[in-house]
Amino acid sequence: MKPKFPEKFLWGGAVAAHQVEGAWQEGKKGPSVVDVLTGGAHGTDRKITDGVKEDCYYPNHEAVDFYHHYKDDIRLFAEMGFKCFRTSIAWSRIFPNGDEESPCEEGLKFYDDLFDTLRFYNIEPVVTLSHFEMPLGLVKEYGGWKNRKLIDFFVRYAAAVMEHFKDKVKYWMTFNEINNQKNYKYPLFGYTCSGVIFTDEKNPEECMYQVVHHQLVASALVVKKGHEINPGFQIGCMIAFVPLYPFSCRPEDMMYSVEAMHDRYLFGDVHVRGEYPSYIYKEWERKGFRIQMEPEDAGILKEGTVDYVGLSYYMTNAVEADTKAAGSGLDGFPGSVQNPYVERSDWGWQIDPIGLRYALNVLYERYQIPLFVVENGFGAVDEVKPDGSIEDDYRIKYLRAHIKEMKKAVVHDGVDLMGYTPWGCIDCVSFTTGEMKKRYGFIYVDKDNEGNGTLKRTPKKSFYWYRDVIISNGEQL
Ligand code: BGP
Secondary structure, three states, X not given: OOOOOOOOOEEXXXXXXXXXXXXXXXXXXXXXXHHHEOOOOOOXXXXXXXXXXXXXXXXXXXXXXXXXXXXXXXXXXXXXOOOEEEEEOOHHHHOOOOOOOOOOXXXXXXXXXXXXXXXXXXXXXXXXXXXOOOEHHHHHHHOHHHOOHHHHHHXXXXXXXXXXXXXXXXXXXXXXXXXXXXXXXXXHHHHHHHOOOHHHOOOHHHHHHHHHHHHHHHHHHHXXXXXXXXXXXXXXXXXXXXXXXXOOOOHHHHHHHHHHHHHHHHHHHHHHHOOOXXXXXXXXXXXXXXXXXXXXXXXXXXXXXXXXXXXXXXXXXXXXXXXXXXXXXXXXXXXXXXXXXXXXXXXXXXXXXXXHHHHHHHHHHXXXXXXXXXXXXXXXXXXXXXXXXXXXXXXXXXXXXHHHHHHHHHHHOOOOEEEEOOEOOEOOOOOOOOOOOOXXXXXXXXXXXXXXXXXXXXXXXXXXXXXXXXXXXXXXX
8 A cells, every 4th residue: 555644644734823913902912022023124134123113114013914814714724625723822812911810801712713713614723822922011021031930921821721722722832943042143033932132131142041941841831731721632842943964974064963953952852851951961061051940840841741843844054063163154053054955045045855854854763752844835925927826836846845755754764743734824924024025825915015915815826736735635746
């Protein structure tokens, strides 16, 4: 018999609340960290503003107005045959300032309706609790995740939604791309992940590890609590997995790639094994870092290990020991160099389908628990033809190549893979640039970088292609 994807494989798509919902002040929602980011409408990097200012362009305030369009959008997901849909809950819809005693009913009601609509079409919701956003109040009044108090606020929020949606949502993830905080030199990542601008701190790296510790403890507490609320819950972590290849087979390059990969593995190691790995203690010792931990933390980490590892996969990078020694590297990553064997997207992301098979293999070998590819995709500028059609063959080419490699990981290498949810299944605001023109969707949304457009939804060519992929359970690529 021909080897195939498992029958229950979760094909679907992924978005995050702040990149699609809009309605930033509706339903008693409080402002969140993403509401004070500028857009990249003019090709500039996103900036963090000091409060919500009228004269700035805020893409997230309207986004693609999923808040009011979700019923029609989900109908289109159902037409593609989605088995699951990954989104996040906007924390500040549930706890507008973050520190309230009880959840906001209107916020819960919105997600009740959303999850009911998904269930009506037999689409499993896959929910991220924190996807690059948190209530702004927790930043202004408590200093964000630097403050250990955030653990309690997050656990209260998570317990409230897990309890409320215990019969509607089975698949959860705690923190989206938790390892992105290692990019602490870019304020955007630190701020959206944790409410802290690390570059303003006396010792940014040490502060980043303190934040990370608080989040890892919070994540473990939530995993434990979630299993008490419903033992059937599947609760995972989520890692941005960018494998780092050695630039050459020089032993120095090989060894440096192993060391550099610790940046990625640290987070999976704690989430899956329930303890910090030896290399991080050594690093803290070398750098003289003192991370504040309470005596009970070790036990908490041990008791709250995850059920699966969710990962985003977009690209690989290559690293070279000499480049690192010279103090340089692409995009600020020490020792990172251009891989001459792979192409790059318009935004410089290195396209490497085989890298996905590699990623799944190394993660599964290391952790031996189910994996879930919860993001993958191709950000590109789409052109609407005079007849209104969008022929996004480049996107089909990217996804086809990645699914082929993912299939090999499953049927040839035996990786236990739960599902696949390509990123931005409907066009949404780009996280890193704040633009609309960097699109990932199977469904086009009529809105431009300046915020103009009717918000009309149009299926692209990839919509029909992906529908056939799902119907054939990955056979027809
Ligand atoms: C991941 C994030 C997403 C998403 C995606 C694509 O890092 O989890 O939120 O946006 O990257 O990135 P971008 O939108 O910048 O192209």
